[in-house]
Amino acid sequence: MSDIDETRPPAPRDEEANRFSRRMxxxxxxxxxxxxxxxxxxxxxxxxxxxxxxKNAQQLAKALGGMKGPIMKVAQLLSTIPDALPPEYAAELSxxxxxxxxMGWPFVKRRxxxxxxxxxxxxxxxxxxxxxxxxxxxxxxxxRSHEGEALACKLQxxxxxxxxxxxLNQFRWLLRIHKQMDxxxxxSEIAAELEARLYEELDYDLEARHTKLYGLIFDGDxxxxxxxxxxxxxxxxxxxxxxxxxxxxMHYKAHPQEDRNQMARAMFRxxxxxxxxxxxxxxDPHLGNYTIFEQxxxxxxxxxxxxxxxxxxxxxxxxxxxxxxxGLLHDDRDLIVHAYETWGFVGLxxxxxxxxxxxxxxxxxxxxxxxxxRIAEGVSPGQYxxxxxxxxxxxxQEKGPVRVPREFVFMDRAAIGLGGVFLHLDAEMNFHxxxxxxxxxxxxxxxxxxxxxxxxxxxxxxxxxxGEGTMVV
Numbered sequence: 154m155s156d157i158d159e160t161r162p163p164a165p166r167d168e169e170a171n172r173f174s175r176r177m178x179x180x181x182x183x184x185x186x187x188x189x190x191x192x193x194x195x196x197x198x199x200x201x202x203x204x205x206x207x208k209n210a211q212q213l214a215k216a217l218g219g220m221k222g223p224i225m226k227v228a229q230l231l232s233t234i235p236d237a238l239p240p241e242y243a244a245e246l247s248x249x250x251x252x253x254x255x256m257g258w259p260f261v262k263r264r265x266x267x268x269x270x271x272x273x274x275x276x277x278x279x280x281x282x283x284x285x286x287x288x289x290x291x292x293x294x295x296x297r298s299h300e301g302e303a304l305a306c307k308l309q310x311x312x313x314x315x316x317x318x319x320x321l322n323q324f325r326w327l328l329r330i331h332k333q334m335d336x337x338x339x340x341s342e343i344a345a346e347l348e349a350r351l352y353e354e355l356d357y358d359l360e361a362r363h364t365k366l367y368g369l370i371f372d373g374d375x376x377x378x379x380x381x382x383x384x385x386x387x388x389x390x391x392x393x394x395x396x397x398x399x400x401x402x403m404h405y406k407a408h409p410q411e412d413r414n415q416m417a418r419a420m421f422r423x424x425x426x427x428x429x430x431x432x433x434x435x436x437d438p439h440l441g442n443y444t445i446f447e448q449x450x451x452x453x454x455x456x457x458x459x460x461x462x463x464x465x466x467x468x469x470x471x472x473x474x475x476x477x478x479x480g481l482l483h484d485d486r487d488l489i490v491h492a493y494e495t496w497g498f499v500g501l502x503x504x505x506x507x508x509x510x511x512x513x514x515x516x517x518x519x520x521x522x523x524x525x526x527r528i529a530e531g532v533s534p535g536q537y538x539x540x541x542x543x544x545x546x547x548x549x550q551e552k553g554p555v556r557v558p559r560e561f562v563f564m565d566r567a568a569i570g571l572g573g574v575f576l577h578l579d580a581e582m583n584f585h586x587x588x589x590x591x592x593x594x595x596x597x598x599x600x601x602x603x604x605x606x607x608x609x610x611x612x613x614x615x616x617x618x619x620g621e622g623t624m625v626v
Contacts (some may be wrong), residue, residue, distance in 0.1 A: 261308065294306050309391070366611035367433075
């Protein structure tokens with residue numbers, strides 16, 4: 154299987170659907186930063202020259218630093234997936250910021266007219282000419298409905314359908330060179346998973362349905378607030394949500410320990426409860442996707458923002474995650490092996506299982522430890538998980554390869570991202586008790602029935618376990 158399926162038709166088929174001329178211009182725009190770096194790596198490897206990875210990584214990050222579009226999103230995602238890139242590249246790309254200069258008012262007027270019609274301004278009581286936020290795929294404008302409700306209107310940049318294919322194909326070169334330099338890692342399925350998720354992120358109608366899904370999951374919850382979707386003002390490239398008033402999470406770093414713990418508890422619930430009860434995770438847990446709402450001047454809970462990267466799982470996969478936890482907790486080797494087999498691992502030797510358990514004990518470590526603690530000691534948020542990934546990588550070079558289900562790409566990434574947020578907050582909690590409270594009533598049949606009912610109500614497709622591909626580590 155190739156890293157990127159170039160034959161895949163982008164959706165939707167409209168005036169912006171994967172135009173060849175747009176792709177060619179985009180190739181030229183990013184080739185210096187990506188293909189140029191890949192060519193240098195290939196030439197050095199081919200002719201035996203010394204490889205200055207730090208310098209090449211810095212040049213790549215510099216080339217990508219001011220770009221809009223999927224290339225920035227891909228760079229950020231790859232930097233957080235253990236072993237997707239050499240560590241020098243991951244470290245540089247992890248520092249890229251998602252902010253990009255917003256498009257001006259002429260673009261906004263054209264896009265809004267294309268999405269809502271020429272009389273679009275009459276649909277709002279107010280609509281800000283200036284964007285209040287801008288990121289890799291779109292920008293946000295604040296608006297007000299005729300009923301007086303504050304709105305956040307996310308508007309997608311032009312030609313993103315074409316840019317996705319162009320940008321992913323560019324990054325394929327870097328991934329392939331890494332594979333040649335380090336054959337213990339096959340990145341093809343990482344690229345395939347990124348492709349699938351990026352195409353989903355371009356579909357704002359799907360993001361609206363994912364937002365509704367989380368609204369149903371957390372309806373009436375005291376810790377989690379989810380924005381309301383305004384269907385009449387939402388299309389595939391325009392998403393209109395209720396404006397969520399809140400304070401950035403990092404403003405509370407100097408607050409008392411209990412305040413920071415309260416925010417960490419809310420984030421723990423926002424991630425583990427949907428997964429254990431509905432088979433869904435918020436796959437992009439970085440600091441910008443949360444704000445804090447207060448009660449009586451104290452942080453009370455989180456506004457959960459941005460539903461463009463929701464990963465869903467069949468109940469059987471969820472059961473495997475819980476079985477592995479219980480197998481590690483009780484040192485039950487049969488249950489551990491059963492959990493891996495549930496996910497689709499085959500032919501695992503004793504040595505490979507022990508190697509996989511190194512990573513599993515790292516991910517589950519705070520959940521296995523029945524005491525109040527930090528998520529990790531002596532580790533910076535940007536380095537969380539990298540030492541363990543390196544250890545597993547080296548061990549599998551000798552004992553592998555092993556096929557790892559593709560679902561783990563975002564499962565691991567999200568878990569690492571969540572741990573990084575806990576490190577930023579310097580939270581101290583009994584993660585073991587929080588987790589066991591979350592899974593104590595787990596029943597796979599009940600999860601299946603609950604998932605079917607809620608997903609159908611939100612209009613979200615049910616996930617299928619397996620059959621999406623695997624990656625070789």
